[in-house]
Amino acid sequence: MLVGIVGKPNVGKSTFFKAATLAEAEIANYPFATIKPNSGVGFVRLACADQDFNTQCNPRTGFCEHHFRFVPVQLIDVAGLVPGAHEGKGMGNQFLDDLRQADVLIHVIDVAGSTNDKGESIQIGTHDPANDVRFLEVELDMWYLGIIQKGWEKFARTVTQERAAIHIALAKQLTGLKVTEAMLEDAVAKLKLDPQKPLSWTDEDLLQLATILRLRTKPMLIAANKIDLPGAQENFQRLSTTFPQYTFIPCCGDAELALKQASKAGLIDYVPGDPKLVLLHAEKLNDKQKTALSSIQHNILDKFNSTGVQKTLDTAIFTLLGYMAIFPGGISKLEDKDGNRLPDCFLLPAGSTALDFAYKLHTDLGKNFICAKDVRTKRTVGKEHLLKHRDVVEIVSGK
Ligand SMILES: Nc1nc2c(ncn2[C@@H]2O[C@H](COP(=O)(O)OP(=O)(O)O)[C@@H](O)[C@H]2O)c(=O)[nH]1
Ligand SMILES: [Mg+2]
Structure with a gap:
C-alpha cells in the first residue's frame, strides 16, 4: 500500500x-x-x-x-x-x-x-x-497520456499486424502505473473504441482513455x-x-x-x-x-x-480504496507462539475472502485451506466467506 x-x-x-x-x-x-x-x-x-x-x-x-x-x-x-x-x-x-x-x-x-x-x-x-x-x-491526465502515446503508432501497428489483444499489450506497457488488463478492457468498452483498430483511435480517444485509467489507478x-x-x-x-x-x-x-x-x-x-x-x-x-x-x-x-x-x-x-483491517487470531487463544496477543493486523482490499486472507498469511495456509473461523462469533466459514473490517479470523489448514 x-x-x-x-x-x-x-x-x-x-x-x-x-x-x-x-x-x-x-x-x-x-x-x-x-x-x-x-x-x-x-x-x-x-x-x-x-x-x-x-x-x-x-x-x-x-x-x-x-x-x-x-x-x-x-x-x-x-x-x-x-x-x-x-x-x-x-x-x-x-x-x-x-x-x-x-x-x-x-x-x-x-x-x-x-x-x-x-x-x-x-x-x-x-x-x-x-x-x-x-x-x-x-x-x-497529461502524464498518463504521455506514457500511452510514447511510441503509440509503432505499437498500434504491431498490435494490428500481429492481431494481438490490445488490452493485454497495453496493460503490459502500463503495468508500472498499476493498470491491469481488466481495467483496460473496461475502459476500451466504455469508450466504444475498436480493439481491432487501435490506429483509428484519435488523440481525444487516447486522452479519455488516460483519464479513465488515471481515475481507476490513482x-x-x-x-x-x-x-x-x-x-x-x-x-x-x-x-x-x-x-x-x-x-x-x-x-x-x-x-x-x-x-x-x-x-x-x-x-x-x-x-x-x-x-x-x-x-x-x-x-x-x-x-x-x-x-x-x-x-x-x-x-x-x-x-x-x-x-x-x-x-x-x-x-x-x-473509504476511498475500501480496504479493511483483518486480525489473525485463534478461537482458543489470541496469542502467537511468543505470547504476543493479536500481534498482526493486515489491510486487505474490499471483497477479500477467507481464502484470500489465508494466502496473505502464508501460501501454505492458502493451498491447504480447510476452513476459517470467525473468532468473535466462533462460526466456521468456508473459502468464499467475505471478510468484514475488523474481523478476527483463524485459518484451519491441513498438514
Ligand atoms: N497556517 C498554516 N500553515 C501551514 C499549515 N501546514 C503547513 N503550513 C506552512 O506552510 C508552509 C509550507 O509548508 P511545507 O510543508 O514545506 O509545504 P510543501 O512545499 O507543500 O511541502 C510552511 O511555512 C508551513 O509551516 C497549516 O495547516 N496551516
Ligand atoms: Mg515539501
Missing part, C-alpha cells in the same frame, strides 16, 4: 508528511524493507479488536493507544508540482514518476488561497484554490490544508459544492505536527486523530507552549473534531 502526497509547492505537503510519519520509533516498527528519503511510514487508525476481548494487544508492527490500533502504510512526499509539470516544468516529469506505484493520492491544497499557481506566498485569500484542484487533474482525496487561516472555511464549503466528486477534509498539518512533537516530548497525551489533547505536565510548559496548545484545542480540534491529518489517511485507505 503506497499513499502519494501531492500538490503544488508550499501548500503543506512536507508538514503533513512529517506529522503523519512522526511516531515513537521503538513502538512503531514497520514491515517495509527499504525506505527512500522522501518516503516514510504513516498509520491508519481503527478501533482495535482487543477491546472486544477485554484485553490489551501487543502489536508487532504499528502500535495501539487507548485501544486504537495504528497499522503502518507507506507514504511518499512528492516534490511540488506546477502547471506544465508533465512537460518537465519544475522537474515535474521526474516528480510525477515518483507517483507511478502509488495506490491512492492525497492532494494537499492551500484552501486559504495564500499561495499562487507556482506556490509563492501571496496575500491570504487572493488565489482561488479551485484552480489547484483542476490543474492537478490536468497534469496527471483515486484522489483532497486535504483542505491551512484551514486555520482566515477565509479558509468559506473556500472549503464552496469547493465541496463545486467538486462533488471529491471528498474534502479540513486539515491543519501544522497543528498535527505540533501535537505529535508535544506528545513525543511527553508533554501531552494525544492519540492521533482524537478531538482532544490532555496536558500531562502543565508545570513543564511555558506560557507560549500553553497558549499554542490551547489555541489548537479551541481553534482546530473543537471546530473540526480533529486536525484532519489522521482522518485524511483513514478516509483514503478505508
Whole structure:
C-alpha cells in the first residue's frame, strides 16, 4: 500500500508528511524493507479488536493507544508540482514518476488561497484554490497520456499486424502505473473504441482513455490544508459544492505536527486523530507552549473534531480504496507462539475472502485451506466467506 502526497509547492505537503510519519520509533516498527528519503511510514487508525476481548494487544508492527490500533502504510512526499509539470516544468516529469506505484493520492491544497499557481506566498485569500484542484487533474491526465502515446503508432501497428489483444499489450506497457488488463478492457468498452483498430483511435480517444485509467489507478482525496487561516472555511464549503466528486477534509498539518512533537516530548497525551489533547505536565510548559496548545484545542480540534491529518489517511485507505483491517487470531487463544496477543493486523482490499486472507498469511495456509473461523462469533466459514473490517479470523489448514 503506497499513499502519494501531492500538490503544488508550499501548500503543506512536507508538514503533513512529517506529522503523519512522526511516531515513537521503538513502538512503531514497520514491515517495509527499504525506505527512500522522501518516503516514510504513516498509520491508519481503527478501533482495535482487543477491546472486544477485554484485553490489551501487543502489536508487532504499528502500535495501539487507548485501544486504537495504528497499522503502518507507506507514504511518499512528492516534490511540488506546477502547471506544465508533465512537460518537465519544475522537474515535474521526474516528480510525477515518483507517483507511478502509488495506490491512492492525497492532494494537499492551500484552501486559504495564500499561495499562487507556482506556490509563492501571496496575500491570504487572493488565489482561488479551485484552480489547484483542476490543474492537478490536468497534469496527471497529461502524464498518463504521455506514457500511452510514447511510441503509440509503432505499437498500434504491431498490435494490428500481429492481431494481438490490445488490452493485454497495453496493460503490459502500463503495468508500472498499476493498470491491469481488466481495467483496460473496461475502459476500451466504455469508450466504444475498436480493439481491432487501435490506429483509428484519435488523440481525444487516447486522452479519455488516460483519464479513465488515471481515475481507476490513482483515486484522489483532497486535504483542505491551512484551514486555520482566515477565509479558509468559506473556500472549503464552496469547493465541496463545486467538486462533488471529491471528498474534502479540513486539515491543519501544522497543528498535527505540533501535537505529535508535544506528545513525543511527553508533554501531552494525544492519540492521533482524537478531538482532544490532555496536558500531562502543565508545570513543564511555558506560557507560549500553553497558549499554542490551547489555541489548537479551541481553534482546530473543537471546530473540526480533529486536525484532519489522521482522518485524511483513514478516509483514503478505508473509504476511498475500501480496504479493511483483518486480525489473525485463534478461537482458543489470541496469542502467537511468543505470547504476543493479536500481534498482526493486515489491510486487505474490499471483497477479500477467507481464502484470500489465508494466502496473505502464508501460501501454505492458502493451498491447504480447510476452513476459517470467525473468532468473535466462533462460526466456521468456508473459502468464499467475505471478510468484514475488523474481523478476527483463524485459518484451519491441513498438514
Ligand atoms: N497556517 C498554516 N500553515 C501551514 C499549515 N501546514 C503547513 N503550513 C506552512 O506552510 C508552509 C509550507 O509548508 P511545507 O510543508 O514545506 O509545504 P510543501 O512545499 O507543500 O511541502 C510552511 O511555512 C508551513 O509551516 C497549516 O495547516 N496551516
Ligand atoms: Mg515539501
